[in-house]
Amino acid sequence: MESERDYVLKRLKEAADIFVSEPKAYLLVPEIRVNIGYAVSNASGVQDVAAIPGRITAAFNRAFYCMPPAFGASDHVARVILTAMKYDPQVRSAIDVKYYKEVVERLDDVYVFDRRLEPLESRTKEGHTMNLMVELAHEKMGRIPKYIVDMGDYGKEPTIFVLGKDPVEVVKTSLSFVNLIQK
Template sequence: MLDEEIEMLGKMAVALNILESCQDFAPLIPEVRTNLVFARREAKTRFEVLGIEGRITVVGGLPHAAGKPRFGASSHMARLLIEVRKVDPAVRAGIDFANDPRLAGWLESYCQKLGWTFSVIDRRNEPVEIREAEGASMPWKVAEAIRAAGGCVPKIFYETGAVGKEPVSVLVGRGPIEVVEQICEIARLYREERER
């Protein structure tokens, strides 16, 4: 268990170092801020998932971790990852980021080029009883993303904003370094697209 923790903290440190030098990612950090999460191999609760204390914000135009990686530091993204892992246990990491309709369209095309699965969750379809029950939205959102992706876990899923909810996207993968390298590449290519 200690060996796994040391390995996980090391990978998160490397991933954060990459992310904090990725200026192109800064505009994709949502108002609610970003979190990067990494689950233990057998994680069943959010307390077995590393997250960033205080999330990731923007300082001096660059992404910046407000705190250090800690087990249990994330609630939202950790619970999302736990739900995803019920369908695909190989998924151990994820990052959330801001979205808008233009980026969503670009992301869908990008995913098609790479052979990645992309899906959209329409929060307007969320049943009222789920929306109003504390903690019930996450299982519904993940199930909806998987349903929209034809039964598999999508590499990227986009959530349309419901009233009072900021629309965000999530990218998942096997580890935090993979996820961060992929989101930085997406951010760079999307910046280049916007500059054309």
Template sequence: MVEQTERDQVLLKLKEAADYFVSNPKSYLLIPEIRVNIVYALPDAKDEKDVAAIPGRITSAFSRAIYCMPPAFGASDHVARVVLTAMKYNKDRRSAIDIRYYDNIVKKLDDVYIFDRRQEPLESREKEGHTMNFMVDTAFRKKGQIPTYIVDLGDIGKEPTIFILGNDPLSVVKKSLELLSFI
């Protein structure tokens, strides 16, 4: 019963954050081609099934942000791995969002780690799904903490993005929307 209540709360808070994001008329400007996902993990999350996300992600249509399905557990791999790795170092960093990369935004960020995929060892790159883990592990090693922002510079066939990490989904959404002023 307690576990189900916790799961329900995670889903509710994630839906509120997603609704807040799409309610901003300019939020579509933050959506990369790979779309946006917001994730929120259970406090004792072990794998992607313990992380809630938006199935199909948040996308844009006609200059508007939209999503089609309510949050669900196990609906993210990519951003879920970012949060799961961050939680190894800071249990409170249970939420993240990935947004479009803009030079103007990156120049204004503090508490940021910039990740260049070309620096990732070949053996790590060749493991499917390992880059996100490597990126967050490296951010922690270099910064001594999990930063609020991790910038993935992308690579050939990999779109650059900005990850915003935080304790809950509404806080990461609010941080993302604050960045609209730099576009």
């Protein structure tokens, strides 16, 4: 188990480095910043999902992060991954990036989550929205899609989640979005 945890940290750092080395990656960073997560194969909780402490941020047209990956560093992306793993244990990684309409219009295998339709009892439970979003995606599509779009709501920024088996895979997929952004 310890060797797998070491591998997860190393692979996640590699993915984060790939992300920030892309000159236009800053375009993908929402105000809430970007996080990438990667879970061990039998993850049972947030402590089994590695992420970037403080997330990846952007300033002066550059993306960067300040601390190396660590287990338990993100509750947000961990909940997405853990819920996806309940339905498909192969989906162990996710990244959330800035929402662009022109990107979403070009995606296949996507579920769009409208928070305005979320039940009130769900909205009032801290951390429940991410679980519900993935559960509804699975219910609607019969599987975990490659992309889940969180349309946001009042005070909640919209984002695009890319889900996959490996953090390098989800980062490379997300970086392909820069070519679709009309800036």
